[in-house]
Amino acid sequence: MKEDILSVPTVKPPFLVRLKRGVRKNPEYILSPLILILLLLFTEYLFKYLNVPTWIIPRPSIILKALVKNFIIIYLPEVKLTLIELLVGYALGVVFGIALAAIISQYHVLEKIVTPYILLIAVTPMIVLVPLLILWLGFSISVRIIVVFVASFPPVMMNSITGYSNVGELRLDLMKSLGASQWQTFSKVKFLSGLPTTFTGVTLAAIISLITVVGAEFLGGSFGLGYLIIYYSSLLQTPMVFGAIVILVIVGISFYLGISWLKNRIVRWTE
Amino acid sequence: MNNRNIVVEGRNLCKTFITERGKVEALYEVSFDVFEKEFVAFVGPSGCGKTTALRIVGGMLEETSGKVKIKGKPVKESLQNIGVVFQQANLLPWRTVSANVILPLEILNINTPENQKRGRELIKMVGLEKYEKLFPSELSGGMQQRVAIARALVHNPDIMLMDEPFGALDAITREAMNLEILRIWKETGKTVVFVTHSITEAVLLSDRVFVMTPSPGQITEVITIDLPRPREVEMLTTSKFLDFEAKIRSLIKKYYAILL
């Protein structure tokens, strides 16, 4: 084969050069973590210098030590429980929210009738149900699953209804012109047209769910990350409290990023 | 022409919309026939009820009174025999070109391999075989409208309803699409009901033009366009063509003269 005169041999530039280019293109990938590290170092030395007692605010290094040392034995089993409560309640809530929205948006009159009730359940902080649920069900995991479920479905439902009722008239005309059934119209047009809006509710529900699960764990039952926070603060073991908080932050961020990733995977079209 | 079979029969159609500002008589006592393999156009100014008439014929809207028959049967029983092209291409953005084209097959539960094959042939007919796997957002407006035409034909309906299908396109693309729709009409032998507010487009395409005027929406006159076929853009400047245009224009103008 004859060599193309115009073709330039491609040599991978050395690692440092590539890193430099990468940083210039996306400086935030370097700068954001850098700020965190600097902040941690700053507090580390500030607290050391000021001699802040560990039981008030522990230095980052002490928190890290507590976290690493106790992760497997103390934190991990509780993290698992919290995650189960969170994910099961949340998943049920998302499915239920979408199903309810699908039914309600089927009938214009029904939508009008239930609007005040939707508002009612959307503004009620569902965590108020926890003492009652404990009364009925005892200190069981189901209390937390139920309360996460109840807290997560209203935002999903509300946003989905908005999405479904804003489907373009022309799209509905297309379905009518083919004599589509209500189910066909929902599954092939409404559900997907409303999906970006549904995801707004799904994201909101994720944030609310996390708040609700920790709140529920504060209120009763001797398991879960929220319980660890209450327990260790009563013992003045502040590093352990912060350890649990750090884990919760990581759980929250992963949860949020997971949903964003899912949204970007699924909603790939532009209107 | 009158010895041919009637495909669409509209009788005394009335449609009254009740809005916050009061009643709107979008259609008042509108009657018309469309014959087999005929190409008719509804022409009239904005708001005269063209879309309303087409939506009733296509089963998308319920008439207030009057009736429509498709080959003697009620519209609701004839939907598989009708294909609709809308003003915007009205494609589903999450479906590829080929998935959009076969949508009617899924809805009508006739998604068989043979029908899918026809879908592919139609995509070829509108010149988009290289774009099958692309999404609507990756196509130009003219290409999107071709996909919409293929979709309207995929279930092999006898009747095609088109509501200002090229209204959103630029003048050059529009002219090309006009010739294309004539070619497709001739190739497939469909009955076409076409809505436009371009008088030129109506005369160029149609066998007959239904001239409509608003408030209340009515057909004021039916004009038979006996220009020879195949129609070509060169005809646009012939005196006969211009006479037809002038006639329709004066009918619409007369209405506005009453108003002023």
Ligand SMILES: Nc1ncnc2c1ncn2[C@@H]1O[C@H](COP(=O)(O)OP(=O)(O)OP(=O)(O)O)[C@@H](O)[C@H]1O
């Ligand atoms: N869904 C609706 N609700 C209330 N009024 C409507 C509705 N659809 C149409 N109308 C009214 O009926 C009249 C006829 O509307 P239509 O859309 O049929 O006109 P058109 O001839 O298609 O106009 P254009 O050329 O602008 O598309 C207008 O006055 C319009 O405002």
Ligand SMILES: [Mg+2]
């Ligand atoms: Mg219209």
